[in-house]
Amino acid sequence: LAKTTQPISMDSYEGQEVNITCSHNNIATNDYITWYQQFPSQGPRFIIQGYKTKVTNEVASLFIPADRKSSTLSLPRVSLSDTAVYYCLVGEVGGTGFQKLVFGTGTRLLVSP
Template structure:
């Protein structure tokens, strides 16, 4: 299971765009990249998942370069309620290791007024 590296913490202000980058140099061919958000005293919540190029949903965008050795989660116009820990996970979601997620240290995002 691929190891991931993220910044430990980031600060931002309300209304700004936040980009959190994750490194996963040993990503395998069948691996997908998934991002989760976790608030205190809650379980992680799925944000977005992708395999290559760009994926966008109603809350975020995920940018994956051609070599797939990194990915960037983009949160547009953050608010105070986006203050949370963000985890980048890499794994084969379709294969026998599906669900056996290896969580890194995560990035604590603090949004200030």
């Protein structure tokens, strides 16, 4: 699985847009990019997944440039409840490959009033 690099922490205020960038220079052709959110003492929660260009759902947007060597998770108008650790993962989806997820240290987002 491709190694990912994210900022260790970020600070924001309520109502602001937050963009968390993840670098994955060694991403393979079959790899997808997935983001998870984790609150203390809870399991990670799937946020969004994409392969290229832009993906948007009710929670977030994921921007992936043409070379796919990085991706940006965008959280619109964050609230205090968005304070959590955000993990970026890359890996092959489906097929017969081993499905282990490799979680890095993630980005700790702190949203203040």
